Amino acid sequence: MNKMILSRLAAGLFAGASLLASTAAFAGEVTVWCWDPNFNVAIMKEAAARYTAKHPDTTFNIVDFAKADVEQKLQTGLSSGTTDALPDIVLIEDYGAQKYLQSFPGAFAELSSKIDFSGFAPYKVQLMTLDGAVYGMPFDSGVTGLYYRKDYLEQAGFKPEDMQDLTWDRFIEIGKAVEAKTGKKMLGLDINDAGFIRILMQSAGGWYFDKDGNLSIADNAALKAALETEQKILQANIHKPAAGWTEWVNTFTSGDVATVTTGVWITGTVKAQADQSGKWGVAPIPKLNVEGAGHASNLGGSSWYVTAGSAEKDEAIDFLNEVYAKDIDFYQKILTERGAVGSLLAARTGAAYSEADAFFGGEKVWQNFSDWLAKVPAVNYGVFTNEVDTAVTAHLPSLGQGANVDEVLKAIDSQAQGQIQ
Amino acid sequence: MNASRILGTALQYAFLGLAAFLSIFPFFWMVISASNTSIDIIGGKTSFGDAFSTNVTNFFTQVDVPLVFWNSTKVAVLATVLTIVVSSLAGYGFEMFKSKARERVYSLVLLTLMIPFGALMIPLFMMMAKTGLINTHIAIMLPTIASAFIIFYFRQSTKAFPTELRDAAKVDGLKEWQIFFYIYMPVMRSTYAAAFVIVFMTNWNNYLWPLIVLQSNETKTITLVVSSLASAYYPDYGVVMIGTILATLPTLFVFFVMQRQFVQGMLGSVK
Numbered sequence: 155m156n157k158m159i160l161s162r163l164a165a166g167l168f169a170g171a172s173l174l175a176s177t178a179a180f181a182g183e184v185t186v187w188c189w190d191p192n193f194n195v196a197i198m199k200e201a202a203a204r205y206t207a208k209h210p211d212t213t214f215n216i217v218d219f220a221k222a223d224v225e226q227k228l229q230t231g232l233s234s235g236t237t238d239a240l241p242d243i244v245l246i247e248d249y250g251a252q253k254y255l256q257s258f259p260g261a262f263a264e265l266s267s268k269i270d271f272s273g274f275a276p277y278k279v280q281l282m283t284l285d286g287a288v289y290g291m292p293f294d295s296g297v298t299g300l301y302y303r304k305d306y307l308e309q310a311g312f313k314p315e316d317m318q319d320l321t322w323d324r325f326i327e328i329g330k331a332v333e334a335k336t337g338k339k340m341l342g343l344d345i346n347d348a349g350f351i352r353i354l355m356q357s358a359g360g361w362y363f364d365k366d367g368n369l370s371i372a373d374n375a376a377l378k379a380a381l382e383t384e385q386k387i388l389q390a391n392i393h394k395p396a397a398g399w400t401e402w403v404n405t406f407t408s409g410d411v412a413t414v415t416t417g418v419w420i421t422g423t424v425k426a427q428a429d430q431s432g433k434w435g436v437a438p439i440p441k442l443n444v445e446g447a448g449h450a451s452n453l454g455g456s457s458w459y460v461t462a463g464s465a466e467k468d469e470a471i472d473f474l475n476e477v478y479a480k481d482i483d484f485y486q487k488i489l490t491e492r493g494a495v496g497s498l499l500a501a502r503t504g505a506a507y508s509e510a511d512a513f514f515g516g517e518k519v520w521q522n523f524s525d526w527l528a529k530v531p532a533v534n535y536g537v538f539t540n541e542v543d544t545a546v547t548a549h550l551p552s553l554g555q556g557a558n559v560d561e562v563l564k565a566i567d568s569q570a571q572g573q574i575q
Numbered sequence: 576m577n578a579s580r581i582l583g584t585a586l587q588y589a590f591l592g593l594a595a596f597l598s599i600f601p602f603f604w605m606v607i608s609a610s611n612t613s614i615d616i617i618g619g620k621t622s623f624g625d626a627f628s629t630n631v632t633n634f635f636t637q638v639d640v641p642l643v644f645w646n647s648t649k650v651a652v653l654a655t656v657l658t659i660v661v662s663s664l665a666g667y668g669f670e671m672f673k674s675k676a677r678e679r680v681y682s683l684v685l686l687t688l689m690i691p692f693g694a695l696m697i698p699l700f701m702m703m704a705k706t707g708l709i710n711t712h713i714a715i716m717l718p719t720i721a722s723a724f725i726i727f728y729f730r731q732s733t734k735a736f737p738t739e740l741r742d743a744a745k746v747d748g749l750k751e752w753q754i755f756f757y758i759y760m761p762v763m764r765s766t767y768a769a770a771f772v773i774v775f776m777t778n779w780n781n782y783l784w785p786l787i788v789l790q791s792n793e794t795k796t797i798t799l800v801v802s803s804l805a806s807a808y809y810p811d812y813g814v815v816m817i818g819t820i821l822a823t824l825p826t827l828f829v830f831f832v833m834q835r836q837f838v839q840g841m842l843g844s845v846k
Contacts, residue, residue, distance in 0.1 A: 226783075236701060
C-alpha cells in the first residue's frame with residue numbers, strides 16, 4: 155500500500171517531467187529575436203512572409219521579448235559562449251551596436267562581402283562598421299524633423315516659410331513670440347533626458363566620442379553648442395517641463411506646445427490625434443551655430459545582426475539581403491502600416507513615400523524625411539554611449555540654474571571617465 | 576491618561592491607514608487604468624473609463640492567453656510542489672538527525688543565500704545549454720527546487736515539532752518516511768501552507784531566469800508576455816494593465832485562500 159503511494163508519486167512526477175520536455179531548432183528555420191509586437195515584430199513577420207512566398211522551404215520563428223530582455227539574453231548567450239542558444243538574427247539598438255561588435259569579436263557575421271551597402275543612409279552603415287567591415291542590416295531610422303503647429307505659429311505671425319532653415323537662436327525668438335501671442339509654450343522638454351542634446355550634437359557631426367571612438371567631452375564643440383542651446387531654451391522659459399516620456403508625449407498630444415523636435419517615429423503618435431489634422435507641418439530641425447552644423451540628425455533606431463555561429467547563417471543573410479536591401483514595395487508597406495522609415499534610400503521612389511499627407515496639410519513629408527535621411531552626419535557611437543548619456547543627464551538640471559557650460563562639460567567629462575573605467 | 580491613549584490610537588490608525596493606502600493604491604490604479612484607453616492613462620485620468628472591454632479584447636487577440644497561463648501555472652505549481660517536498664525533507668532531516676557535520680553542512684546551505692543570482696546565471700545557463708534543456712520548463716524549475724530559504728524555514732519550524740510524537744511513532748513501528756508523511760506533514764500543515772504561498776508567489780513572478788532560458792513564443796510565461804507588451808515603443812497601457820491584473824490574480828487567489836494558514840505558519844504554530 156505504501157509502496158503504491160510512492161510509485162504513484164514517482165509516476166506522476168515522471169509524467170509531468172516528460173510533458174515539459176520540448177525542444178526548438180528545426181533545420182531551415184530562421185529564429186529572430188526582437189522587441190515591440192506592433193513594430194519590429196510585425197515588420198519582421200511581413201518580411202518573413204515575403205521571403206517564404208519565394209522560398210517555401212524556409213520557415214521563421216520570430217520571438218518577441220522586451221528590449222531590455224533581448225539585450226539581457228544576448229549578453230548571457232554571448233558571455234557563456236553557447237552559440238546554439240542564440241538566435242540567427244537579432245535586433246540591436248544602434249547606440250549599443252559597437253558595444254556588442256567590439257566586446258564579442260567574431261560573434262556576428264560580417265556582411266560587407268554579401269550585401270551592397272551603398273544604397274543605405276551612410277550614417278546607418280557607419281555605426282555598424284568595425285575595422286572596415288560591415289556587420290549588420292540597417293533597419294529603422296530615427297531621422298529627425300521639426301514638427302510644428304501651423305495654427306499656433308500663424309496666430310503669432312509666422313508662415314511655414316518662416317520655419318525653414320532656422321537657427322536655434324531664431325527658434326527661441328519665435329518661441330517667445332508664440333508664447334506672447336498664443337500663451338502656448340514652444341516645446342516640451344524633459345530635463346532628465348539627454349535625447350534633445352544627442353539630436354543637436356549629431357546635427358553638427360559630433361558625438362560623445364571622436365571618429366576613433368575615444369571619449370570627447372571637454373573640447374567637444376558640438377556638445378558644447380548643444381548644451382548652450384538647451385540652457386538658452388531653459389532660461390528663455392519657452393518650454394513646458396515634462397517628467398518622463400509619457401508626460402513629454404502628452405505636451406504635444408494635448409496641444410500645449412507648438413513644436414516637437416524628435417525622430418520620425420513620433421509621426422504615428424502625432425497623427426493619432428485626429429482632431430489636429432491639417433494643423434501640423436514638418437520642417438528641417440534648426441541649426442546649431444558651430445562649424446559643420448546642418449539641419450539633419452537622428453534619434454534612436456535599430457538594426458538587424460546575424461550571429462556568426464548560426465546554422466542558418468547563409469539563409470538568414472540571403473533573407474535580409476533580398477527583403478531589406480532590395481524590396482522597395484516592402485518599405486512602402488511598413489511605412490503605411492507601421493510608420494516605419496527604413497534606411498534604404500531607394501525606398502523614396504515608391505508610392506507611399508511619394509504621397510502627400512493630408513494630416514500635414516498636403517505636404518510630402520516622407521520625401522522630406524528621405525532627403526534629410528541621406529544627410530544625417532555619420533558619427534561613431536562608440537562602446538559607451540549609454541554610460542556617457544547617464545553622465546550628461548545627471549548634469550542637465552544645473553543648466554537651468556545658470557551653470558557655466560564649460561564647468562558642466564568638465565563635470566560631465568570626469569563623471570564619464572569614471573563610469574567608463 | 577485617557578486623552579493620550581486616544582491620541583495613541585488615533586496615531587496608530589493614521590499610520591496603518593497610510594500604510595494600507597500605500598499598499599492598496601497601486602492595485603486601485605491598476606484597475607482604473609485597465610478601464611481607460613492608453614491616451615487617457617498617459618493624460619493622467621484618475622477615474623474609471625469605458626475601455627475595459629476593448630482592452631480585454633485586445634489583450635486576448637494579442638496574446639495566446641490559455642497557452643501562456645498553462646505555461647505559468649504548470650511551472651509555478653510543479654516547481655512549488657517539488658520545492659516544498661524536497662526542502663521540507665531537508666529541513667526535517669537537518670533538525671531530526673544529529674551528526675557532527677550537520678551544522679557545517681547547514682551553514683554551507685545558508686551561505687548559498689548570499690550569492691546573488693546574477694553571479695550564478697551564466698554558469699547555470701551553460702549547464703542547461705550543455706544538457707540540452709534550454710527552452711524547456713524543466714530548466715526553469717531545476718535550479719529553484721532546493722531552496723536554501725525554504726530549507727531554513729522548515730528547519731526553524733521543525734524546532735517546534737514535538738519530538739515525543741516521533742518517538743511514539745517509532746515505538747509503534749513506523750519507519751522514518753512514514754513518520755514524515757503521516758505525522759510530520761499533517762501536524763505541520765500551516766507551515767506547509769505558508770511555504771506554499773511564498774514559493775508559489777516566487778515561482779509565479781519569477782522573471783529573470785525564465786527570460787534567460789526560454790527561447791520561443793510557445794514556452795513563455797505571463798511575466799515575460801507582460802514585459803514584452805510594456806516595452807513597445809508605444810505601449811498600449813490599457814492592454815498592459817489587463818495583463819498585470821491577470822498576472823496578479825492567481826497570487827492574490829492563492830494568498831486569500833491560504834491566508835489563515837499563512838498567518839499561523841508565519842507565527843510558527845503547530846497544531
